[in-house]
Amino acid sequence: MGMAAEDIARMIKESFPDAEVRIEDLTGDGNHYAATVISEAFRGKSRVQQHQMVYDALKGNMGGVLHALALKTATP
Amino acid sequence: MSAQDVQDWIGKQVAGNDVVLFMKGTKAMPQCGFSMQVAQILQHLGVDFKDINVLEDISVREGVKAYSKWPTIPQLYVKGEFIGGCDIVREMFQAGELEELLTAKGVAHNKQALTA
Numbered sequence A: 001m002g003m004a005a006e007d008i009a010r011m012i013k014e015s016f017p018d019a020e021v022r023i024e025d026l027t028g029d030g031n032h033y034a035a036t037v038i039s040e041a042f043r044g045k046s047r048v049q050q051h052q053m054v055y056d057a058l059k060g061n062m063g064g065v066l067h068a069l070a071l072k073t074a075t076p
Numbered sequence B: 001m002s003a004q005d006v007q008d009w010i011g012k013q014v015a016g017n018d019v020v021l022f023m024k025g026t027k028a029m030p031q032c033g034f035s036m037q038v039a040q041i042l043q044h045l046g047v048d049f050k051d052i053n054v055l056e057d058i059s060v061r062e063g064v065k066a067y068s069k070w071p072t073i074p075q076l077y078v079k080g081e082f083i084g085g086c087d088i089v090r091e092m093f094q095a096g097e098l099e100e101l102l103t104a105k106g107v108a109h110n111k112q113a114l115t116a
Helices: A005-015 A047-057 B003-016 B033-044 B058-068 B086-094 B097-105
Strands: A020-025 A032-038 A068-074 B019-023 B050-053 B075-078 B081-084
Touching: A005 A020, A005 A032, A005 A047, A047 A068, A047 B081, A047 B086, A068 B086, B003 B058, B019 B033, B033 B086, B075 B097, B081 B086, B086 B097
Parallel strands: A032 A068, B019 B050
Antiparallel strands: A020 A032, B019 B075, B075 B081
């Protein structure tokens, strides 16, 4: 179970090619991550919309194999 | 309940209560750290809210994710509007935006201490 940090970063990058993505493994168990995603794509979007865009990029893994991803989104 | 019945039931809860938190566990006994954080923020702000324990009903647990197109629990609703999950609620609280939102929507709450 769980996902590798590189896989999370890669999936996010595929949807947001311009993004600066930082992934931190909070507990070292491959299950609890914090992610910061900075992309122009978020400009003008609400926080809920920004997070939904990242969840879409993770294609159903969020809330499934990926239990805990503390997410922070921002524009450059 | 059918999937549509569940959606209707969730819609009624969200429409019939000013502040609703779908969470794992109850406000008195949260079963997940993320749910606990949001419940504590609301309690800190003195907000009266309805807690719905999704662990009691798998159809509600899955149904609320479809309702908001949001993949995780907890989920906070204010006056029928989906506000966000744990990260967003915490960010809004820290920025003072949650209190602004409650004021704008006419939901009774304590004044947030200025010294965080």
